[in-house]
Amino acid sequence: MSRTVAEIVVETLIDAGAKRCWGIVGDTINHFTDAIRRSDMRWIHVRHEEAGALAAGGEAYMTGELAVCAGTCGPGSLHFVNGIFESHRNGAPVVLIASDVARVEAGLGFPQAVDQRKVYEQYSVFCEYISHPDQARRIVTLAAQAALNKGGVAVVIVNGDMFTEKTSDALDWSVHRPAPVLRPSDAELDRLADALNGADKVTIYAGIGARAAHDQVVALAQALAAPVVHTSRAKEFIEPDNPMNIGMTGILGNKAGVEAIDRADIMLCLGTDFAWTQFYPDGKHVIQIDRDPTHLGRRAPVGMGLVGDVGPTIDALLPRLTGDRDRAHLEHALKQWDEDRTAYATSAEEPDPSLIHPQAVAQLLDGLAAKDAIMTADGGSPQVWLLRHIRATGARRFLISLLHGTMAAAYPQAMGIAAAYPDRQVIALCGDGGMTMLMGDLLTLVQEKLPVKLLIFNNGSLGFVEMEQRVEGLLDSYTALQNPDFAALAKVCGLSGWRVDDIGDLEPAMTDWLAADGPALLDVRVNRMELVMPPHVKPSQVASTAMFGVKAVLDGRTKEVVDLLRNNFFR
Template identity: 30%
Template sequence: MKQTEQTVAELILEQLSLFGVKRIYGVVGDGIFGLIDALAKQDTIKFIAVKHEATAAFMASAEAKLTGKLAVCAATMGPGAANLLNGLGDAYADKAPVLAITGQAPRNKIGTAFKQYVNQQELMKPFAAYSENLASQDAIIELLHKAAQTSLGQRAVSHLSIPKDLFEKIVAVQPRRLPSVIEGVSTFTKESLEQAAAIMKTAERPMILAGAGAAAAAGAIETLAASWGAGILTSLGGKGLFPDSSPHLLQGIGEGGNPYAPDLFKQADVVLLAGTTWWPEGYVPARARIIQIDKHFDKIEKGIPAELGITGETEEVLPFLIEELQGFSPSKEWAASCGDAKEKWSQKNEQEGRTSGYPFYPSHIVRAIEQTVAADAILTLDTGDVTVWMNRNFRPNEQTVLFSGYWRTMGFGLPAAMAAKLEKPEKQVVAVVGDGGLQMTLADLLTAARYELDITVVVFNNEALQMERDKLKAAGQKETGTKLTNPDFVKMAESCGWKSFRAEPDSEIEAVLAKALNTPAPALVDIPTAQAFFPGTK
């Protein structure tokens, strides 16, 4: 059979399509003109043109977090590649499978003083589990497969730099699918988990800390909590896994978590970590026996003092542990303590959500969001004061929450919302952002308008980098640079083609939010927000 000749760029797109890639996020630059030309000549993969390469990488990271599939961003050489780094750092830190494709100097100029040249493998080294420069057009399929398999197998960032003169080279090699992988059930047996069960049976004050990796095991975790007599705490990634009505759910831990949980958690004698690597210092027990379940336990780099690690899916492990704990007699005193912490926080949370005043108190805004967003909405959070208030007061139903977990970068919220809407157009998508975070990607309001993305952006507008201000005050240090010079977000958004709303002093925030959420176009809600000192800031 005669092989069809294609350019390298055309072959890249065909191969990515076989990987399931639907879109590439990026900014046009001459280092990738060959790829842009190939994109313009087909309609299988869509190029999403953004205003800054960091936005492209944020969008790829958010898509990968949402789907678990390979997401792709692209940029030109030099400054374009460098601008990707913040978003790639987010994907690296949160283990999102992202492939970055960057242009590079022509092959005969690599290593010289050619304009914009930099050794991109060294540039990407801190974030990319795999980074390679294409040296021959005939190697493109092999390199793409290595990159995709690394990203998907390790939930990591991969990177390919491609000399600009290679994109239009003719190549006769053919694309091929990734090998099918059958995800079999791990070989757990009652006997293999006896050590874990034995540790759990010593517990008088058990606690479960659950995260996003336990999404498929939420029901089993509640069953285990009931039979073991444990409270359930969640990382921010685990927010929404359990209904607020769950009798064992104590809500979050760490900054913005249940303020009554840390003292209780520090008394725990056995802790089961399920699908999370969150272990916030200052909130955790010092001497508890810790069992950690994680599919990627062998790749975990966080310093959790676990006594026993179990590599596997939480939903595969828990049935055996539940069976082993049949007949276990949980401590009624501990269960009462957990119930008391839950009830105290429930009452305080409800009270905080009714805090009146203008500018609006952050908890009041969070409660209004909670009462107006759809039960299955996708919420994207920016990093900053808005994150901790949402963690503290938002009581999720079945919403999906996307955020910058370990990288904690400002500017994530708007790009993540755009990516979520492109991937899930049938879902309501709401970005909850601070004024500082939004300003970092403000130009990409135009991107949402360009692609007619029906998203809603809710701005906590307190005219300050409030989290930094709070922490400076708590440390007894003087502040400078925390006051923001804000534009009129309503006029700014309208000039970009958005529908805009502002909560006025006599406004019912819920009514304003409802108007925005029911607007079939990009909509922004500017909410003047009180500069409230976050409780417990350290």
């Protein structure tokens, strides 16, 4: 029996595990969306394609299963670009159906014609046209297989008229998902064990590649008396139930993590490709274990680079480790970690009830949110408050734009997560800049009945950029935001809404907001004069901030300088 290409594409995606498709209907995908209408797949209508790509990426990242988005030719497909790049960098298995103009018009400068391959092949695991109806099932199967096994976005390009073509191709193409065990050779493991057995101070640095190896990482740390530092992306996987955990390194990290790496004889990197080279030790021995050989030595020179998955590698390594360990290095790091956490807690103390520190908002949320809540955070300061003040429980999940660093990712990603997990508490920590960038999809939350809880850190500015400018000794420029009353706006859009201007009103409002049925928004006016302090403040940063103070005073902004000092240095 002959079927249309549109029907085969939809059927193949469903067979590969896809349950939803995010997008906006129109001309070149009308036959595709009609095939979805007649299938078990759910079409979710967004108001901007970028939000659709972010939502598909959020769904796929959290579930590990295939998600789909689809766009019309030209502007429709191009609007997906930033969300596709974000999702791909997160390793989310997404298939984008990017349509093109009819074949008879291809190559002739027809309106809305775009070379989709040139746009998407630079950041995808698969990018190919369906060039003949008999290819439809095979191409879509290969796309889904690449997305699921390589971890990233696969793009299938289809001319609008191709969807209506029929084929009787009955070959049984299907997606394969192998699960090989990958570890270094015995000789390499012996060499690794010799190095670790001979080292006095080992610090483990665990990344997202260790996500499935929590217990093995803890066991290795105990065997080596090694503190465990984790990347930001690995927080939810490595932090819970880990007595050796001492936080993070990097600009968003803490003193214990930075110092433990700096003091170590060996920095043992497990499944991490952390990009900020200034946080690797100078002249120290780095050993890196990663499943991708192209990552070895990419960020810092390594004394030993081994290919393997973290869990199987540790399982094979542990019997090779010998000798008692001096715990002084570990105890020093754990003591500093206690001091770091105390500093985080006191940073939220409010000297003025009309002044709400964003840290206080995050800490209250940590106590009130469900122990299995799923949280997203916008790039900039909301991600800092989540990483520093929201505890990983082992059941909570987090998604932050840490590799692509885009604005406005939090609540669109939360839409996709809420669609996949309708019975879980899904919370988006939003900046006011991020919220206003893609505000139109508040309507999607209502129309598609997605019960996302939106928390807006409303400081009236692009706060992280403002901080960057000040630390560089510049007057902050063009960062101010004239915001609406977000709570009132939410109510107009059909969401429940709360606004908080005083710290005394925060807890009851947050309690009601979390308990609300359906999507809800909490707008909290937080302190604008808030610096995200790095683990070590360099003299050059102090000098640059002082230079900002001088310039601001000369510019008639003395009150801002006083507030900045009072709220960040003299609390």
